[in-house]
Amino acid sequence: MPAITVRVNGLEVTKEVDARTLLSTFIREQLKLTGTHVGCDTSQCGACVVSLNGKTVKSCAVFAWEVDDSDIKTIEGLADGDALHPMQAAFREHHGLQCGFCTPGMVMTAVAMVEANPNLTEDDIRDGLEGNICRCTGYQNIIEAVKTGAKAMRG
């Protein structure tokens, strides 16, 4: 099996991976970072979104071997110790979750959207979250959370 070396949430790791191993499986099962969720087998739900070299990807749609020598950030890498990332705090404040299954992907996508465009409109937020499905909330609280998170990230 080939080995890959990646930097995950700032820590370098080297692991052997099977040619068929998906990045989502690598993250969850080999790195034990189970905040990245797997909610479908059709690359539609967005629960598995992580940051790969600064861009969001659905980690269930990428093979682990493809990410050799990459920087990966997962939901576990957002908080600063006990201090939640402003986007995580905004989701908590606005009750932007119910079961929480979609939340890691929602938050990772939202953070990347704000980093790319700090002045998002509500339409931008709705468009940007198109690839993230929530089966519980009806989305309105998620939209409010992203607006507040964006404002907090702007400082």
Ligand code: FES
């Ligand atoms: S698990 Fe990746 S999109 Fe659903």
Ligand code: FES
């Ligand atoms: S909070 Fe349950 S799927 Fe989104």
